[in-house]
Amino acid sequence: MVDVAERLSFFAALYKVDENPEVGMWWLYITIIILSIVVYKLGFAKKLPPLKSLVIYLFLILGCTILTFFGVFLPVAEGLIVASVILIIYKIRLKQQKNEEKVDGIS
Template sequence: MLERMSFFAKLYNVDKNPEVGMWLLYGTVIIFSIIVYNLGFARKLSLLKNVVIYTVLILGCTVLTFFAIFLPVGEGLVVAIIILGIYKLRLRQAKHQKAS
């Protein structure tokens, strides 16, 4: 079973200490999902709309956490963060260069 687990599940020892490991995995998935949302999809919205969006995002992360034990959900989110971060950086550089 250990060889089939994802990197973050192994890192947090989900097999040896499932209660703490699952909470850490859940927190990791939530943090990475919020970063991906902010880098790629966030718009300026009212406070109530933001509360609804983040609540639904956190509830959705509950399901993703169970998938993240054996599937590379966390790793995919890290790749998405890297790609969206590079995109935002290049976009900012292009806007700065265009303004000059």
């Protein structure tokens, strides 16, 4: 017999989706939404009018519904954390490089 608890992803196990599925799935859903928004803002967001931004976020939230079901057994939230860390490092390095170029241009 297969033990479901052994196959859960980290966040699904953290939120105890196997013991309390209703609350656990909501927490997993909210986590995936927040991480998806962070990754979107860090890597892909452009300055858009408010209505277009609203449409993008609605579709992002709708897509996160599907990702949540995958996230019970697959490392979806964990992958989003890795993506956000990589994008944060990229943004920091890009900012440092621009500051260095600005300083080199002045002197």
